[in-house]
Amino acid sequence: MTDVPSDRADHADHPDPAGKPTAASRTTLSTIMSQNDVNLLGTVHGGVIMKLVDDAAGAVAGRHSGGPAVTASMDEMVFLVPVRIGDLVHVHAQVNWTGRSSMEIGVKVLAERWNESTPATRVGTAYLVFAAVDEEGKPRRVPPVLPATELDRRRFQEAQIRRTHRLARRREIQELRARGADLG
DSSP: OOOOOOTTSOOTTSOOOOOEEGGGTOEEEEEEOOGGGBOTTSSBOHHHHHHHHHHHHHHHHHHHHTSOEEEEEEEEEEEOSOOOTTEEEEEEEEEEEEOSSEEEEEEEEEEEETTOOOOOEEEEEEEEEEEEBOTTSOBOOOOOEEOOSHHHHHHHHHHHHHHHHHHHHHHHHHHHHHHHHHHO
16 A cells, blocks of 8 residues: 655645636546446446546646646545446536645536437546645645635535545544554
């Protein structure tokens, strides 16, 4: 297991970057699903969707941070309905929250038939944490996200809750493992 870059790293030699609005790095990735994307059940493989989610989130993280960013974790990847061959999949991603060097990226996945004019259906959601890194792979500061709309502010607050839960879960697991080491 690799270490996840921490927001607690020493950043004293780097100035605080100016904040950026949520809309500045929001992006959409769209692609048509083909036979190459199918799983054994005849629908699009979840891993294909997860890669699209990671790609879109990575683009947002890089845009927001102004440089390289790496996936630190993926939370709550939820598949709501299957995606079919021939679906046009839209992956919408945006920065929900920022720390010193980390960012939570929220992703919504929609699908619609490529040859129909029916509304797209939400097929999945995910939350990913990215860490901005420098040329040496060390954490670097990211601009604070500036939520502009009521929806952006709600997403920011929800992301803070998820971060609190991630940190508490990590701490509890580490404590359990430390106690388990005492058991032999």
